[in-house]
Amino acid sequence: EIELKDLTICDATQQMLAKARRDGVETQFDRAAGMKACPIGADSACCKHCFMGPCRLNAKDPYGKVGVCGANIDAIQARNFGRMVATGTACHNDHGMAMLDIFRDVVQGKIKDYRIKDVNKLVSISKEIGIETEDRSVQDIAMDLYHELEKTYTQVEGELPFAKRVPPKTLEMWRKHGIVPRGAMREIMEMMSRTHIGMDQDHTNLIKQICRTALADGWGGSMVATEISDILFGTPSPVSVEVNMGVLKEDHVNVIVHGHEPNLFESMLASVNAPSLLESANEAGAKGINLVGMCCSGAEVMSRHGIPHAGNFSSTEPILVTGAVDAMAVDVQCIQQGLVKVAECYETELITTNPRCHLEGATHIELDEHNPQKCTDEIVIRAISRFKNRKFPVEIPKKVGIGVHGFSHEYINYMLGGSFRASYTPLNENIINGRIRGVAGVVGCTNPRVKQDYVHVELVRELIKNDVLVVQTGCSQIALAKAGLTSPEAAALAGPGLAEVCETVGMPPVLGLGSCVDNTRILIACSEMVRTGGLGDSIADLPVAGAAPEYMSEKAIAIGQYFVASGVYTVFGVTFPVTKGTNFEKLLFEGLEEMGMGKWGFNPDPHEMARMMIAHIDKKRQALGIDK
Numbered sequence: 001e002i003e004l005k006d007l008t009i010c011d012a013t014q015q016m017l018a019k020a021r022r023d024g025v026e027t028q029f030d031r032a033a034g035m036k037a038c039p040i041g042a043d044s045a046c047c048k049h050c051f052m053g054p055c056r057l058n059a060k061d062p063y064g065k066v067g068v069c070g071a072n073i074d075a076i077q078a079r080n081f082g083r084m085v086a087t088g089t090a091c092h093n094d095h096g097m098a099m100l101d102i103f104r105d106v107v108q109g110k111i112k113d114y115r116i117k118d119v120n121k122l123v124s125i126s127k128e129i130g131i132e133t134e135d136r137s138v139q140d141i142a143m144d145l146y147h148e149l150e151k152t153y154t155q156v157e158g159e160l161p162f163a164k165r166v167p168p169k170t171l172e173m174w175r176k177h178g179i180v181p182r183g184a185m186r187e188i189m190e191m192m193s194r195t196h197i198g199m200d201q202d203h204t205n206l207i208k209q210i211c212r213t214a215l216a217d218g219w220g221g222s223m224v225a226t227e228i229s230d231i232l233f234g235t236p237s238p239v240s241v242e243v244n245m246g247v248l249k250e251d252h253v254n255v256i257v258h259g260h261e262p263n264l265f266e267s268m269l270a271s272v273n274a275p276s277l278l279e280s281a282n283e284a285g286a287k288g289i290n291l292v293g294m295c296c297s298g299a300e301v302m303s304r305h306g307i308p309h310a311g312n313f314s315s316t317e318p319i320l321v322t323g324a325v326d327a328m329a330v331d332v333q334c335i336q337q338g339l340v341k342v343a344e345c346y347e348t349e350l351i352t353t354n355p356r357c358h359l360e361g362a363t364h365i366e367l368d369e370h371n372p373q374k375c376t377d378e379i380v381i382r383a384i385s386r387f388k389n390r391k392f393p394v395e396i397p398k399k400v401g402i403g404v405h406g407f408s409h410e411y412i413n414y415m416l417g418g419s420f421r422a423s424y425t426p427l428n429e430n431i432i433n434g435r436i437r438g439v440a441g442v443v444g445c446t447n448p449r450v451k452q453d454y455v456h457v458e459l460v461r462e463l464i465k466n467d468v469l470v471v472q473t474g475c476s477q478i479a480l481a482k483a484g485l486t487s488p489e490a491a492a493l494a495g496p497g498l499a500e501v502c503e504t505v506g507m508p509p510v511l512g513l514g515s516c517v518d519n520t521r522i523l524i525a526c527s528e529m530v531r532t533g534g535l536g537d538s539i540a541d542l543p544v545a546g547a548a549p550e551y552m553s554e555k556a557i558a559i560g561q562y563f564v565a566s567g568v569y570t571v572f573g574v575t576f577p578v579t580k581g582t583n584f585e586k587l588l589f590e591g592l593e594e595m596g597m598g599k600w601g602f603n604p605d606p607h608e609m610a611r612m613m614i615a616h617i618d619k620k621r622q623a624l625g626i627d628k
């Protein structure tokens with residue numbers, strides 16, 4: 001049996017895994033141990049796109065064999081990779097489109113529970129993509145914005161709306177390769193079509209559609225999700241938040257929201273504050289109703305409203321083992337089916353709310369945006385009744401990390417530039433003078449194939465120690481928050497240059513930006529750094545790098561690919577879905593850079609990963625003539 005300390009560095013999760021073992025409850029950690037990853041699939045050396053196969057090639061001798069149709073290892077891998085990107089892109093676009101649907105109905109007055117909260121952002125985004133805003137009503141601007149952004153999904157020719165935000169040199173490079181996305185639906189459709197048997201079997205041609213599809217995620221659906229969520233629910237600014245399982249309260253009704261779409265959470269907030277429900281909670285013997293988040297839903301509302309966050313992906317099962325969770329409401333994405341059994345064991349109400357994501361064995365109460373509180377009230381009522389009938393001894397790990405989160409691109413602008421001259425000039429200046437060596441985005445999931453949080457935390461420690469400012473999203477941000485590195489005091493762990501900047505501004509060396517779709521805040525920050533000047537004229541010139549050290553999802557592959565295509569060197573850990581020593585691997589890890597983009601990197605070791613990212617940052621500094 002594997003020792004718990006080898007599974008995770010998160011004390012709270014360890015404590016709950018120990019309890020799970022005592023209680024005879026299985027989690028993803030046990031399932032991972034009992035399921036050896038398929039070595040052929042791990043190398044992407046198999047193809048099941050038709051029924052002459054499935055075909056298996058030999059990763060040890062990749063060119064020794066081809067599939068029944070004759071497809072070689074490069075075509076097979078590129079097709080597999082393309083489908084991963086298509087799926088990840090589809091997920092983010094599906095989420096973004098759902099946000100846009102809500103926005104339209106809010107503007108048209110059909111949805112009354114949400115409203116436009118950030119008019120400034122509405123106006124500035126509209127201006128950026130060429131919508132007339134002078135002397136026009138908010139309603140008119142908003143409707144135009146809706147129609148314009150709808151093109152992100154439905155446009156069949158031309159360039160998607162947010163292409164206007166891309167630095168000109170980067171956009172020029174995309175045009176040269178013919179990879180500016182038209183609309184996401186078109187790109188995903190073409191990606192799926194081109195990976196069918198007998199379609200595109202040249203990996204150097206497939207890669208172009210792979211890039212175009214991924215860009216329809218980063219500069220498409222994900223960006224729409226972030227911007228529309230900010231407009232509807234507020235643009236984040238720094239807020240102090242408690243993170244980890246210790247945010248659960250034994251004497252309260254505990255409700256967790258886990259998933260990705262902020263509207264469920266916003267309505268849940270309204271429900272837990274409804275006087276009648278508070279009263280029934282009190283009548284049931286509870287001191288109150290405690291609402292906390294997990295995964296990306298949690299990361300978003302933590303950044304926007306300072307709502308406590310209970311943990312990242314790998315902790316979603318262990319937290320139920322506390323016995324203290326009265327209800328877990330989930331919507332879409334990263335909702336493991338394994339939750340059903342664990343919830344059953346502790347009689348936790350596990351409730352799916354979205355028509356696109358049911359779980360066999362869970363209760364489904366659909367959230368209708370036109371009357372969302374009907375669903376969320378019902379969830380709270382069920383949670384109260386579970387509280388009243390709690391049958392199990394409750395054990396809550398007393399662990400909490402306190403940090404500052406909510407650094408939107410807009411706030412970074414303001415924070416560094418001051419209220420009178422909001423700009424990225426001070427950031428660029430500090431990079432040019434060498435106090436800040438460069439900027440690294442560390443993002444992505446946790447994965448039971450590696451020690452939970454360990455790779456994130458070690459990597460980030462190493463980066464800030466070397467004066468690299470770190471920006472974060474998603475489950476990675478939660479790992480660092482639990483480890484205490486998102487607080488301003490963590491500046492003490494930074495190198496002297498970065499520490500000086502952090503102390504002057506009063507910011508942590510690790511900036512939490514929100515959920516995974518909010519990786520687009522990093523794209524915008526990069527564009528702003530280019531526009532501000534002194535650091536080259538395309539994203540590929542910047543001394544920046546990215547990493548997803550413990551990723552597990554296809555969404556992460558799509559994100560990695562859009563960062564690479566945008567010009568960022570991006571290093572993944574865990575495993576990489578290619579066969580070593582092949583032309584396709586070479587294309588991803590070297591060829592794309594030669595085309596003017598960023599490139600992929602892979603290393604499961606956090607210190608090696610840091611070394612690779614810092615070496616890249618130094619290489620870019622040297623090219624800019626700012627190395628010392």
Ligand code: NFS
Nearest residue numbers: 296334444445474475516
């Ligand atoms: Ni991102 Fe969010 Fe977490 Fe990974 Fe899943 S919650 S969208 S995919 S596991 S970071």
